[in-house]
Amino acid sequence: MTKYSSEEIYNILERELVTLQIKPNEILSENTLCTRFDVSRTIVRSALQRLSQTGFVEIIPHVGTRVTPIDLEEVNQFIYMRIAVESRVLRDFINTMTPPQVERLRFCKTALEEAVEKAGDLSELTAEQSNTLLTRDLAFHEVYFECMGKRILWDILTQPKPGYSRFIRLDMLGGKNLPDVINEHAELMDIIDRADISAIEDVVSRHLYGGIRRLGSKIYSDQFDRYIKY
Numbered sequence: 001m002t003k004y005s006s007e008e009i010y011n012i013l014e015r016e017l018v019t020l021q022i023k024p025n026e027i028l029s030e031n032t033l034c035t036r037f038d039v040s041r042t043i044v045r046s047a048l049q050r051l052s053q054t055g056f057v058e059i060i061p062h063v064g065t066r067v068t069p070i071d072l073e074e075v076n077q078f079i080y081m082r083i084a085v086e087s088r089v090l091r092d093f094i095n096t097m098t099p100p101q102v103e104r105l106r107f108c109k110t111a112l113e114e115a116v117e118k119a120g121d122l123s124e125l126t127a128e129q130s131n132t133l134l135t136r137d138l139a140f141h142e143v144y145f146e147c148m149g150k151r152i153l154w155d156i157l158t159q160p161k162p163g164y165s166r167f168i169r170l171d172m173l174g175g176k177n178l179p180d181v182i183n184e185h186a187e188l189m190d191i192i193d194r195a196d197i198s199a200i201e202d203v204v205s206r207h208l209y210g211g212i213r214r215l216g217s218k219i220y221s222d223q224f225d226r227y228i229k230y
Contacts, residue, residue, distance in 0.1 A: 004037045006046040013047060017056045017067065018160050019127040020169045024227040026059065028065040036142035037139035055162040069229040070170070072219070074163030079208050082157055086141065086202045086208070089153070094195050102192060105143045109185045112136040116182065122175025130172050140185055170224065180210050
């Protein structure tokens with residue numbers, strides 16, 4: 001009996017790709033993966049084919065399987081789409097919100113702040129700690145999608161994506177994004193408390209484009225050059 005199914009291997013590799021434990025442009029060896037998971041080449045190939053279909057890897061005949069670089073245009077277009085969707089959902093939320101819903105948001109805002117404080121030295125974050133903090137970040141946004149009955153939209157926005165999901169992780173390296181994220185959640189909470197619909201798009205845009213703003217020209221530096229498709 002095999003220890004791992006193709007589905008399980010796919011999920012493990014997808015998580016490692018998203019969290020940059022497996023880096024863009026790395027070559028994945030079928031032999032190494034077969035040994036690691038103690039499975040046949042057929043099972044490994046099935047998982048790699050699925051990763052190819054979702055855009056995380058590229059299978060090159062007679063060469064091997066290469067992890068795709070992060071496509072900046074894909075990242076930019078996804079952020080553009082999310083701003084449009086999230087601004088509309090937040091506007092609807094402000095128009096219909098109840099006091100318990102607002103306090104649930106405030107609870108999620110505070111939970112992220114406490115998790116960041118508990119994490120200690122942000123420059124030494126592990127992949128697991130980054131996952132925890134990102135989950136806390138997303139939990140804040142999830143509240144108003146859920147309150148507006150937009151769970152399907154939220155699930156689509158938060159599915160692992162070869163561009164945006166990995167770009168977020170680049171932005172998280174060394175925890176440099178977290179002070180901004182906390183401040184921007186506070187701004188979002190403020191416009192919700194004041195029911196200031198006119199400020200929504202500006203704050204949401206600044207928040208979601210934060211990674212591009214923080215990384216700036218470093219995206220094009222030798223540090224990230226091997227990760228990025230321009």
